[in-house]
Amino acid sequence: MTSDNSTTFRRMHRDGAAFLLANAWDYASAAALVATGFPAIGTTSLGVAAAVGLPDAAGQALDATRALARILSRLPVPVTVDMEGGFSDEPEEVAGFAAELAAMGIAGINIEDGRPDGSLRDVPEQCAILRAIKAKVPDLFLNARTDAYWLGIDDRPPQPEAVRRVQAYAGAGADGVFVPSAPDDASIAGLVAAVPLPLNILFAPGRHTVEHLTALGVRRISMGSLLFRTALAAAVQTAVAVRDGEPLPIDNVPSYAEVQAWC
Amino acid sequence: MTSDNSTTFRRMHRDGAAFLLANAWDYASAAALVATGFPAIGTTSLGVAAAVGLPDAAGQALDATRALARILSRLPVPVTVDMEGGFSDEPEEVAGFAAELAAMGIAGINIEDGRPDGSLRDVPEQCAILRAIKAKVPDLFLNARTDAYWLGIDDRPPQPEAVRRVQAYAGAGADGVFVPSAPDDASIAGLVAAVPLPLNILFAPGRHTVEHLTALGVRRISMGSLLFRTALAAAVQTAVAVRDGEPLPIDNVPSYAEVQAWC
Numbered sequence: 001m002t003s004d005n006s007t008t009f010r011r012m013h014r015d016g017a018a019f020l021l022a023n024a025w026d027y028a029s030a031a032a033l034v035a036t037g038f039p040a041i042g043t044t045s046l047g048v049a050a051a052v053g054l055p056d057a058a059g060q061a062l063d064a065t066r067a068l069a070r071i072l073s074r075l076p077v078p079v080t081v082d083m084e085g086g087f088s089d090e091p092e093e094v095a096g097f098a099a100e101l102a103a104m105g106i107a108g109i110n111i112e113d114g115r116p117d118g119s120l121r122d123v124p125e126q127c128a129i130l131r132a133i134k135a136k137v138p139d140l141f142l143n144a145r146t147d148a149y150w151l152g153i154d155d156r157p158p159q160p161e162a163v164r165r166v167q168a169y170a171g172a173g174a175d176g177v178f179v180p181s182a183p184d185d186a187s188i189a190g191l192v193a194a195v196p197l198p199l200n201i202l203f204a205p206g207r208h209t210v211e212h213l214t215a216l217g218v219r220r221i222s223m224g225s226l227l228f229r230t231a232l233a234a235a236v237q238t239a240v241a242v243r244d245g246e247p248l249p250i251d252n253v254p255s256y257a258e259v260q261a262w263c
Numbered sequence: 264m265t266s267d268n269s270t271t272f273r274r275m276h277r278d279g280a281a282f283l284l285a286n287a288w289d290y291a292s293a294a295a296l297v298a299t300g301f302p303a304i305g306t307t308s309l310g311v312a313a314a315v316g317l318p319d320a321a322g323q324a325l326d327a328t329r330a331l332a333r334i335l336s337r338l339p340v341p342v343t344v345d346m347e348g349g350f351s352d353e354p355e356e357v358a359g360f361a362a363e364l365a366a367m368g369i370a371g372i373n374i375e376d377g378r379p380d381g382s383l384r385d386v387p388e389q390c391a392i393l394r395a396i397k398a399k400v401p402d403l404f405l406n407a408r409t410d411a412y413w414l415g416i417d418d419r420p421p422q423p424e425a426v427r428r429v430q431a432y433a434g435a436g437a438d439g440v441f442v443p444s445a446p447d448d449a450s451i452a453g454l455v456a457a458v459p460l461p462l463n464i465l466f467a468p469g470r471h472t473v474e475h476l477t478a479l480g481v482r483r484i485s486m487g488s489l490l491f492r493t494a495l496a497a498a499v500q501t502a503v504a505v506r507d508g509e510p511l512p513i514d515n516v517p518s519y520a521e522v523q524a525w526c
Contacts, residue, residue: 020502020505020506022502024498025289025291026288026289026313026314026315027313027314027315027316028288028310028313028314028316028491028495029494029495029498031313031316032495032498032499033498033499033502036499036502036503038502038506046519046522046523047291049526050289050290050291050294050522050523050525050526051289051290051291051314052289052290052330052334053290053291053294053334053337053526054526055523055526056519056522056523056526067315071315071316074316203505205505205511209508210505210506210508211508223501223502223505225519225522226501226505226516227498227501227502228291228498228522229516229517229518229519229522230497230498230501230511230512230513230516231292231494231495231497231498232291232292232295232494232516232517232522233497233513233514233515233516233517234493234494234496234497234498234513235287235292235295235296235490235491235493235494235497236295236296236299237513237515238486238489238490238493239283239285239296239299239301239486239490240299242283242466242468242473242486242489243283243301243473245472245473245474248468248493249493249513250493250496250497250500250512250513251496252496252500253489253492253493253495253496254492254495254496255492256309256319256488256492259309259313259319259488259491259492259495260309260313260318260319262313263312263313263316263317263318263319
């Protein structure tokens with residue numbers, strides 16, 4: 001399925017409305033989303049790390065990411081794996097890990113320029129990593145994320161920094177670019193205009209709709225850690241409701257047999 | 264913390280109202296439940312298996328169970344681990360695994376008499392496993408579950424079979440007994456009367472309350488896979504709401520920073 005999934009995934013970034021990437025944190029959540037009809041699965045690095053008790057974006061969840069990727073590669077839809085910052089600053093090491101994922105049948109990866117110390121990787125270093133990945137596994141959809149809005153550099157305004165970075169990453173061979181927390185329509189439209197690649201935006205509850213983001217030119221909408229954090233909230237609120245004798249907060253819970261059927 | 268947690272956990276089965284065991288499937292769900300004030304964590308074998316794409320109760324999730332137990336042993340509350348049927352029919356092997364868990368600081372285990380082929384293990388064989396565990400790790404709270412109601416034996420009525428089994432398991436050294444799906448007040452009260460050990464019941468939404476089960480003499484109430492299945496439902500329903508431009512189904516979702524703080 002490798003190359004089929006890879007082709008399908010690439011096409012999703014091009015045709016029709018912006019596609020909604022359903023981010024899972026384990027096999028069950030991914031299988032549930034696939035069973036509901038979501039056409040592609042991403043991972044949430046927060047969820048993958050937290051599931052094993054590790055902090056996100058700290059470069060510590062390589063084993064957990066690899067193990068999950070292997071399991072998710074069984075799914076019948078394209079899967080893209082969040083590699084945090086690549087789990088290394090060495091381009092060849094990061095490319096080697098990307099090649100492992102591609103060999104499993106993973107269709108794409110997401111790699112960010114934020115580093116575990118909270119700084120942004122220098123642009124030439126990030127570009128060297130992207131080029132190494134692209135040289136090694138050209139078919140893997142390479143989504144290059146900049147954390148310019150989240151981390152920032154000193155007092156530089158984030159939008160020009162984000163534009164500069166996505167343009168550099170496009171030049172280094174990225175297949176798509178991702179700018180979480182671009183704050184408004186003008187910044188999103190500016191990013192669409194700045195690069196000829198599919199733009200990925202992080203869905204912001206209450207502020208975004210698929211329709212409006214599509215109209216702005218966005219091609220891919222990630223839900224990031226939203227589903228994972230919502231799942232935790234639902235579990236906790238259910239436990240509290242049971243404890244307090246209140247009605248449960250969520251209906252239409254899948255049965256034991258339904259979950260078993262996914263595995 | 265080992266022996267403290269073990270003592271605390273044992274006392275919960277004895278003092279006050281029946282205690283509600285919050286069943287988690289990964290570190291994040293456990294940490295979220297602890298942060299909300301739940302005084303003990305169990306695991307859900309369905310969730311632990313499904314998280315890595317394996318079926319429950321099939322005896323295949325030993326590695327996943329061991330890995331999760333190691334991570335959960337960091338928690339500041341007692342943790343009890345669902346061992347399915349023990350992942351082996353050999354008493355010494357099962358006891359060895361239980362000893363591994365105890366060495367990690369796990370306070371209790373749950374072991375069922377249902378087997379991967381859907382039959383119930385013969386009573387003498389199940390008792391040999393329980394005795395081996397008790398001999399090897401006497402401080403580990405040993406919760407013996409019978410699946411008499413779920414699996415049954417030919418046309419035998421389940422209640423007498425359940426009573427016969429929990430009495431035998433009590434005689435083999437169990438510290439508590441667990442009868443999922445005892446269908447009504449009379450069957451629950453009959454089980455309480457049948458053994459001098461704390462009775463564990465599986466919470467049934469819409470039918471049970473902590474207060475009523477306490478009044479019947481139940482000492483421990485498990486939520487089984489309910490929280491896990493609810494979490495999946497919430498994730499799926501959130502993804503669908505985002506896709507369709509509808510309001511999200513769950514409020515008070517923890518922030519990224521809150522989840523990070525648990526890890």
